[in-house]
Amino acid sequence: xxxxxxGPRLPPLDAAAARAAADDVGIAEAFSALSVYQVLLRNPQxxxxxDKPLVQLLxxxxxxxxxxxxxxxxxxxxxxxxxxxxxxxxxxxxxxxAEADLLGVRDWAxxxxxxxxxxxxxxxxxxxxxxxxxxxxxxxxxxxxxxxDAEALLELVAAIGWWRMIASxxxxxxxxxxxxxxPWPPDGRAPA
Numbered sequence: 001x002x003x004x005x006x007g008p009r010l011p012p013l014d015a016a017a018a019r020a021a022a023d024d025v026g027i028a029e030a031f032s033a034l035s036v037y038q039v040l041l042r043n044p045q046x047x048x049x050x051d052k053p054l055v056q057l058l059x060x061x062x063x064x065x066x067x068x069x070x071x072x073x074x075x076x077x078x079x080x081x082x083x084x085x086x087x088x089x090x091x092x093x094x095x096x097x098a099e100a101d102l103l104g105v106r107d108w109a110x111x112x113x114x115x116x117x118x119x120x121x122x123x124x125x126x127x128x129x130x131x132x133x134x135x136x137x138x139x140x141x142x143x144x145x146x147x148x149d150a151e152a153l154l155e156l157v158a159a160i161g162w163w164r165m166i167a168s169x170x171x172x173x174x175x176x177x178x179x180x181x182x183p184w185p186p187d188g189r190a191p192a
Contacts, residue, residue, distance in 0.1 A: 001079075001191070010039050012175075015033065025045065063152045063155035067118070071163065074105040075167055079129070082177070120138065124141075124142050124156065
């Protein structure tokens with residue numbers, strides 16, 4: 001977990017420069033307002049390369065959006081990535097994911113409201129982040145939970161890997177939260 005008092009390793013572009021760089025490489029203007037893009041757009045071609053799978057997994061997805069957000073929130077918690085947790089708290093809440101479920105990912109094995117599907121994908125997340133891959137029993141549980149849907153299973157594996165990589169990028173670069181955004185919603189509690 002990075003120390004937010006140290007500041008970013010690469011300062012974000014100002015809003016106008018980020019908008020111009022985003023426009024040049026075909027990234028949505030709304031994304032250029034996010035700190036992560038304001039840092040990434042220091043290398044516009046890399047930002048475009050990172051943007052494509054992100055847009056695919058967020059907006060052209062087969063995997064249920066609620067499950068995807070639970071996965072992302074769990075990765076944010078496991079890795080201590082404040083930006084990922086904070087940003088996706090807002091995304092998940094906008095999608096209607098219950099606050100209790102988002103808090104439940106902190107210690108999902110003890111959270112009674114999660115059923116077999118949530119438990120399968122969160123177990124897959126934990127195993128992949130910690131071990132590099134999920135075990136056979138977890139794969140089988142995900143397969144059953146997602147009805148054998150190959151597209152959704154591929155997206156699950158891709159989402160876990162993708163947001164794990166994004167957490168590493170955010171932490172290594174110490175990407176700051178957007179101005180005025182409070183860390184670790186809703187209660188400011190970070191992982192120990």
